[in-house]
Structures are given as C-alpha cells and as structure tokens.
Amino acid sequence: xxxxxxxxxxxxxxxxxxxxxxxxxxxxxxxxxxxxxxxxxxxxxxxxxxxxxxxxxxxxxxxxxxxxxxxxxxxxxxxxxxxxxxxxxxxxxxxxxxxxxxxxxxxxxxxxxxxxxxxxxxxxxxxxxxxxxxxxxxxxxxxxxxxxxxxxxxxxxxxxxxxxxxxxxxxxxxxxxxxxxxxxxxxxxxxxxxxxxxxxxxxxxxxxxxx
Amino acid sequence: xxxxxxxxxxxxxxxxxxxxxxxxxxxxxxxxxxxxxxxxxxxxxxxxxxxxxxxxxxxxxxxxxxxxxxxxxxxxxxxxxxxxxxxxxxxxxxxxxxxxxxxxxxxxxxxxxxxxxxxxxxxxxxxxxxxxxxxxxxxxxxxxxxxxxxxxxxxxxxxxxxxxxxxxxxxxxxxxxxxxxxxxxxxxxxxxxxxxxxxxxxxxxxxxxxxxxxxxxxxxxxxxxxxxxxxxxxxxxxx
Ligand SMILES: [Zn+2]
Numbered sequence: 085x086x087x088x089x090x091x092x093x094x095x096x097x098x099x100x101x102x103x104x105x106x107x108x109x110x111x112x113x114x115x116x117x118x119x120x121x122x123x124x125x126x127x128x129x130x131x132x133x134x135x136x137x138x139x140x141x142x143x144x145x146x147x148x149x150x151x152x153x154x155x156x157x158x159x160x161x162x163x164x165x166x167x168x169x170x171x172x173x174x175x176x177x178x179x180x181x182x183x184x185x186x187x188x189x190x191x192x193x194x195x196x197x198x199x200x201x202x203x204x205x206x207x208x209x210x211x212x213x214x215x216x217x218x219x220x221x222x223x224x225x226x227x228x229x230x231x232x233x234x235x236x237x238x239x240x241x242x243x244x245x246x247x248x249x250x251x252x253x254x255x256x257x258x259x260x261x262x263x264x265x266x267x268x269x270x271x272x273x274x275x276x277x278x279x280x281x282x283x284x285x286x287x288x289x290x291x292x293x294x295x
Numbered sequence: 296x297x298x299x300x301x302x303x304x305x306x307x308x309x310x311x312x313x314x315x316x317x318x319x320x321x322x323x324x325x326x327x328x329x330x331x332x333x334x335x336x337x338x339x340x341x342x343x344x345x346x347x348x349x350x351x352x353x354x355x356x357x358x359x360x361x362x363x364x365x366x367x368x369x370x371x372x373x374x375x376x377x378x379x380x381x382x383x384x385x386x387x388x389x390x391x392x393x394x395x396x397x398x399x400x401x402x403x404x405x406x407x408x409x410x411x412x413x414x415x416x417x418x419x420x421x422x423x424x425x426x427x428x429x430x431x432x433x434x435x436x437x438x439x440x441x442x443x444x445x446x447x448x449x450x451x452x453x454x455x456x457x458x459x460x461x462x463x464x465x466x467x468x469x470x471x472x473x474x475x476x477x478x479x480x481x482x483x484x485x486x487x488x489x490x491x492x493x494x495x496x497x498x499x500x501x502x503x504x505x506x507x508x509x510x511x512x513x514x515x516x517x518x519x520x521x522x523x524x525x526x527x528x529x530x531x532x533x534x
Contacts, residue, residue, distance in 0.1 A: 117362060124358035129350065136351040146353055153361040155521075159440060162432075179442060233348045236341075252345045258310075266443040277306035284334075284341040 105169050112160050124153050131177055137249050138181040140238045152176050174264040178246050236286035244279035296320050301331050433516035435482045438474045448475040448506035477515040479506045
C-alpha cells in the first residue's frame with residue numbers, strides 16, 4: 085500500500101454489528117438473563133479456544149471461561165463501547181490466563197497435570213469428530229499436525245503466544261491487538277514478528293529439540 | 296537488501312505493511328536467495344498450520360454454568376453485588392439514586408420475607424462501602440479491577456487463616472470478593488458463592504489483611520479482587 089493510502093473498512097457491517105452489540109449490552113445491564121445467555125453463547129467458543137490454547141489445558145480453560153463471563157457480567161456496566169465487546173473480552177481472557185499461569189508456576193509445580201495430555205485428547209476428539217470425509221492416513225497426519233502446533237505453541241513465551249493467537253487464529257489486526265492487550269501498536273508489531281519466527285523455529289527444528 | 300534486513304521484515308511483508316518499493320525489493324530477494332526463500336516458505340507453512348489447527352470446543356455449553364452461578368448469587372448473599380455494578384455505574388438506567396437504593400431495599404426485603412430462614416447478609420462492610428452515589432473510579436465505592444494499568448495489591452500482613460478455619464470450611468469452595476482500599480486496608484469482603492455460616496470466621500480473617508495498595512499511574516487506587524478459597528488450596532486473586 086502506498087504511503088497515504090487509507091484502508092477502508094466495511095463501515096456498514098461494523099456499524100450494524102456495533103449497534104446490535106450495544107443493544108445486547110444494554111439488555112444485559114438491565115438484568116435480562118436471556119440477553120446475557122445470548123452474549124455468552126456468542127462468545128464462549130472464542131473464549132474457550134483462546135484459553136485452551138493459552139493455558140494448554142482444556143479443563144482449566146473451561147473453569148477460566150466461566151470466570152471470564154462472570155467478570156464480564158459484573159463489569160459490563162463499565163464497558164464504554166470505545167472498543168468492541170469482543171476486544172474487551174479478549175482482554176479479560178488474556179489477563180485471566182496470565183494470572184492463572186503465574187499462580188500455577190508458584191503453587192502447582194509438583195502436582196500439575198501434564199498440560200499436553202489433556203489438550204491432546206481434546207485434539208484427538210476433534211480430529212476424529214470432524215465431519216469431513218478423509219482417509220485414515222489423512223486423519224493421522226492432521227492429528228499429528230495439530231499436536232505439533234499445540235506443542236510448539238506451548239514452547240513460546242506467554243506474550244508471544246497471546247499475540248500469535250489473536251493475530252493468526254482470531255484474525256485481529258495489530259491495532260485491535262494493541263487495544264486488547266493495552267500495548268502500543270509498535271510493540272505489538274515487533275512482538276508479532278518475533279513470535280512468528282519463534283513458532284517457525286519451534287515447528288521446523290522442533291523434532292530435534294524436543295521439549 | 297541484505298539477508299538480515301530481509302528476515303527482519305518478513306512479518307511486515309506478510310501483512311502488506313511495507314511500501315511498494317521495499318516490498319518489490321524483498322520479493323526479488325526471496326526469489327534470488329534460496330536461504331531466505333526457504334525461510335519465507337517455512338514461516339508461511341508454520342502460520343498456516345496454526346491457523347488451520349482445529350478450534351477447541353467446550354464439551355458442554357458454558358452459558359448454562361455461568362447462569363447457574365449468577366442464579367446462586369442473585370438468590371443468596373451476593374444479591375447486592377449483582378445489582379451494584381449496574382446502578383452504580385449506569386446512572387441512565389437509574390436516573391436517581393434514591394429509587395435505586397429503594398429498589399435494592401425492596402428486593403432484599405422481599406428475599407428475606409420469602410425465606411424465613413434467610414441468614415443475615417454475610418457481607419462484612421466496614422467503611423467506605425456505603426450504598427451511595429458512586430465515587431470516582433479507583434475509590435472504595437467504585438474499585439478497579441486488575442489490568443495492565445492497575446498493579447495488584449501485595450499482602451503486607453497475611454490473613455490469620457489458621458488450619459482450624461480451613462477445616463471449618465465445607466467441601467464447597469468459597470468465592471469471595473475483597474476490595475483493597477487505597478490505604479491498604481480491606482474495605483469490603485463479600486461472599487459471592489458458598490456457605491455463609493461456615494465462611495463467617497474466614498471472611499473476618501480476610502478483612503484483617505493488610506496490603507500494599509494497588510496502583511494506577513503510581514497513585515494508590517482501590518482494587519477489587521476475586522478469590523476462590525477451598526479447603527484444598529487458596530487460589531490467587533482472579534481479575
Ligand atoms: Zn537472503
């Protein structure tokens with residue numbers, strides 16, 4: 085893009101989404117339980133997937149997702165609509181995951197479950213449950229790939245993992261990531277660059293340098 | 296462009312953030328240099344694998360469990376809390392605080408009248424937490440949550456939680472909100488979920504904790520901490 089070009093966003097889609105969202109938030113704030121259930125249903129897939137990838141543990145992710153939505157519920161009154169609701173929720177997820185990991189490291193070194201095992205079974209369940217027609221070889225390959233990605237992710241630092249997931253899996257722009265993580269956009273970009281390279285290395289020479 | 300420069304800019308190149316000329320130079324280099332070309336391909340393969348990894352899904356919907364917990368809070372001692380964020384921070388919904396306070400009292404009274412065995416509210420309110428107009432954010436009546444801008448309060452005097460206190464807890468974990476005031480004292484302890492009778496002494500112990508207060512931009516602010524406490528373990532504040 086030439087300097088001075090302005091990227092145009094699909095303004096209508098954004099505006100429609102935003103006003104729908106505002107309506108939902110307002111209903112929730114009036115104490116409408118059904119509206120809140122809708123809000124949770126809309127975002128729970130994203131919250132769970134992100135938490136499971138960040139924590140590397142599906143069970144912890146389930147607990148954490150609950151805490152995330154309780155926090156959303158309690159603090160919804162403070163949501164000012166400066167960011168989208170989704171960005172705001174991303175922020176809560178990442179913060180809670182970061183705190184939980186810190187705590188793990190301090191408290192549960194000895195009796196922590198193997199983080200990979202749980203996620204691995206989750207991966208397998210998914211790989212098998214996918215409706216696509218595929219041969220056994222293809223399925224094994226896909227499962228291996230998914231496993232390799234998860235194990236590579238777990239070898240990155242938390243900060244790198246968070247940026248990568250938000251960008252490559254959730255499809256956020258650097259600007260949105262900056263808003264979600266409360267970081268300057270320049271920091272996000274340089275972190276993203278390093279995180280991508282770390283993942284590439286973890287996936288290419290991962291076979292020799294097992295964790 | 297040297298190989299080093301090229302490798303440093305692959306990420307920007309991928310996002311289309313290089314200007315026309317640098318992008319063209321980089322494309323040229325990738326075609327001419329097998330080493331950088333290989334690096335570029337493996338980078339793309341890695342990121343594609345990440346993007347294509349299956350989305351993990353919870354085995355059961357989360358909404359039901361969250362609503363269950365809110366239900367517990369709204370029926371039980373957390374009732375006041377359930378209302379608090381809304382009328383405190385959204386004056387549009389409750390244009391006057393007077394009706395809001397009246398509504399709260401009515402709802403509480405109704406809840407107590409319905410359930411004759413209702414226990415007194417176990418909320419330990421010591422000071423600064425009056426049900427009044429909302430103070431500015433970061434004060435005791437409108438505490439902040441932890442975030443990258445708000446540092447966590449650090450414990451100065453640990454809660455006198457004895458083994459006896461923990462044994463007195465039932466099997467069910469307690470979910471507790473603590474507001475750490477700007478002077479490091481605990482201004483409010485609220486039991487959000489759990490048996491209030493068993494929790495009483497523990498809440499009192501938590502109230503006696505002293506902290507180095509949380510800070511935002513270097514200034515002390517009141518901070519709200521959530522904790523899950525069970526006989527097995529005391530979890531850290533959840534923000
Ligand atoms: Zn080169």
